[in-house]
Amino acid sequence: MNSQQQDKFTLINELARRRGFFWQSYEMYGGVSGFVTYGFLGARLKQNIEKKLRELFVNKLGIMEIEAPIIAPAKVFEASGHVDHFKEPMVECLKCGRRFRADHLLRESGKLSEAEAEKLNLKELKEAIEGHNVRCPECKGELGEPKYFLTMFKTTIGPYSEAVGYGRPEAAQNIFVEFRRLYETAREKLPFGVMQIGHALRNEISPRQGLIRLREFTIVDIEFFFDPEEPNCFLLKDFENETLRLVLAESRLRGSEDIIEVKVKEALEKSYIKVPWQAVFMTLAKKLLMELGVPSEKQRFIEKLPWERAHYSLQSFDQEVYVDRWGWIEVSGHAYRADYDLKQHMRFSGVDTQVFKEYERPVEAEKTIVKPLMTKLGPVFKDEAQKIAKMLEETKPEEVEVSFKEKGYYMLGEYKILPEHVEIRKRKVKEKGKRFIPHVVEPSFGSDRLVYVTLEYAYRVKEDRVILSFPRDIAPIQVGVYPLVSKDGLPEKAMQVYKMLVDEGFMVEYDEAGSIGRRYARADEAGIPLGITIDYETIKNDTVTIRDRDTWKQVRNHINVLPGLLHKYFQSKINFEDLGDLVK
RNA sequence: GCGGCCGUAGUCUAGCCUGGCAGGACAUCGGCCUCCCGAGCCGGCGACCCGGGUUCAAAUCCCGGCGGCCGCACCA
Known part of the structure; x- marks a missing residue:
């Protein structure tokens, strides 16, 4: 290829x-x-x-x-709705063992529309499959019980x-x-x-x-x-x-x-x-x-x-x-x-997830209060009285009042509450604030996908060579340091520059293997934005060349100004041309 | 999960049809050479996806699995 x-x-x-x-x-x-x-x-x-x-x-x-x-206990994802929603109905052929999406079989068999098939629960799917005599599309075998395939990973916590x-x-x-x-x-x-x-x-x-x-x-x-x-x-x-x-x-x-x-x-x-x-x-x-x-x-x-x-x-x-x-x-x-989500977790855990927010000025209001009379509740409901009292506190008082008027009692879940069990009081209160469940907007990023699109948009080909043109602030390696040739003291000088830049906190790579061209090519492919080359002029006057990954242009400057300039460069405060004098 | 195609060093590939020492290129490593863009020379490391079967002998033929690509489906 x-x-x-x-x-x-x-x-x-x-x-x-x-x-x-x-x-x-x-x-x-x-x-x-x-x-x-x-x-x-x-x-x-x-x-x-x-x-x-x-x-x-x-x-x-x-x-x-x-x-x-x-890992979370099951309750968390039961409350969040994931256990109910994070699954697909599957059905297995009893003869050949192949597995299919149950709702899709019904849809493909032409018996049901997409919307109809999606709404069915397991029992209804089973009935629909039997009722329409849907069989395995591969071997015409009989189909087993529809089962849900849960797309969450399930485990046990402890033994x-x-x-x-x-x-x-x-x-x-x-x-x-x-x-x-x-x-x-x-x-x-x-x-x-x-x-x-x-x-x-x-x-x-x-x-x-x-x-x-x-x-x-x-x-x-x-x-x-x-x-x-x-x-x-x-x-x-x-x-x-x-x-x-x-x-x-x-x-x-x-x-x-x-x-x-x-x-x-x-x-x-x-x-x-x-x-x-x-x-x-x-x-x-x-x-x-x-x-x-x-x-x-x-x-x-x-x-x-x-x-x-x-x-x-x-x-x-x-x-x-x-x-x-x-x-x-x-x-x-x-x-x-x-x-x-907060509502669901409040419902499942019983923990109040509301917040209180103070008004700028208190608001006068008449408030209905349903006060549980423990002396009455106790004898009737025994050890459940405490729980009922708590539930009553969370109920809207108006609902209780209306129910008493219309029916003479109030059904609190399975418990029948009579007017004599509670005291209903009207009270003028100064509302100092309100209690409510906050709303939430959720931005959610896929980190791995960000990596992929970054790679794809960084990918360039120049003169048959691959360059990863990462934005300079995310490049995995920031600077390459290379002796032009590996003799005459150039590697030793290059190592000094390498160590200095490492000390300055840069991500630096030192490379003296192969020809200089090959090293530049390797660096381009790893997306290293800058390459610093130590040549014979460096020995004379302590200047080095700095090469730009994307344009392959080079500038020359003194070693001792490198740290300051490079910090500015990687903070995008200066451009490549500002790093030194253009070579050639 | 279904159907089609495919699986040989890090990468690309020859060999498979017709069973008989698995070869090359690039990359990589060591050495030589080398004054700015994958240069050259010498040398080294390195592979038949896994399992079973057929056979004196399997990369090669057969079966199963795993993985990849394309299409379908899925992607709350």
Whole structure:
């Protein structure tokens, strides 16, 4: 195969394996799809990309970063809805053992529409398969019981099989389950954001797109909490004139994927994007990708259709980047999760996830209070009285009052509460504030996908040589140091320069193997932005040449000004031409 | 998960049809040479995806598995 005919995905995967950016894990045992190991260059590239995310969100926006376990007890993902939603119905042929998506068989057999088939539960699927006499499409054998294939990794915690745990399919839930403590740490003020960068696990049925779809991958989840009654974003004025390229759900429903280019301000005025904070995060995501080397015209935000959205989301945009092989692929998702998750965890755990917000001025209001009379509840409900009292406190008093008036009793779950069990009081109160569950917008990045698109957009071919033109602030190695030839004291001098730059905190590589041209070529392929060459002039006057990876131009300057200039260069405060006098 | 194609050093590949010592190129390492872009010379390391079968003998033929690519499906 000729390298010119291959697509960039293939070229990048080959280069990645050869130069040690990443490769498929467990090759020794035949390899397992969906798992990847980053080598020296790739691990550092990924760290540098994540460092940029931290600079952007943690340093500049004050979002708090946490690090929490990958394994969670089953309850967490039961509450979050993942146990119910993160699964596909499968059915196995009793004769040949092949497995199929149960709903797809029904759809393909022409008996049901896509929407109908998707709604069925296991029992209904079984009945539909039997009722329509659907058989194995391969061998016409009889089909067994439909079963769900759970796409979360399941395990047990400790030695007891009943202690079920799941590998997290997203890093978000850690933030929701720790909400109370995080809110306290944020000094009980809204809005505030929490970020987690970590591994997530999804047992994909058939992943085979390299870094694009993995079973274990790094996810960057940010949960940004705000008061739904005050959704305005104090950063909006900095971003309202930025443009976003959107593909709206309404136009997708009309069968068009046209991209509209709108200013953030307009997107909010026209309600294309429901929450201002979400628009701001989308803008930041766009800028981030540009800094990783993806031009804005190769990016778009596509609004998910209602049935494409995750179960927790009210509005979702996927940030997509155009790549050579697959066209548009998702690099980040922006979901408006509202109060879904905190509400669910409050329901399942019984822990109050509401926040209290003080009004500027107290509001006078008449309040109905249902006070449980323990002397009455105790004898009737015995040891359940405590629990009932607590449940009554969480019930809306008005509901109880209305029910007493209409029916003479109130059903609290399975408990029948009579008027004599409680005291209903009206009281004028000064409301000092309100209690509510914060809403949340979630920007979520796939770290591995960011690495991939960075590689693809850095990939260039110049005079038949491969160059990885990484933006200078994420290059895994910053500087190469080379003696022009390995004799006459040049290597010794080069080692001095190498050590000085290492001491200055740069990522430096020393190389004296082979011809100088070969070393430059190797460095270009590893994406090293600058090459410093020690030649015979260095011996005379302590000057070196500095070579630019992308243009192959060289400048010359004194060794002792290198540290200061290089620091400025890597902070993008000066350009290559400012590093010295142009050679030739 | 289904169908088609495929699997030989780090990479690309010859050999497979017709069974008989697995060869080359690039990369890499050591040496020589070398005053700025994968130069040259000498030398070294390094491979038949795994398992089973047929056979005196399997990279080669057969079966199964694993993995890859393409298409379908999936991607909450």
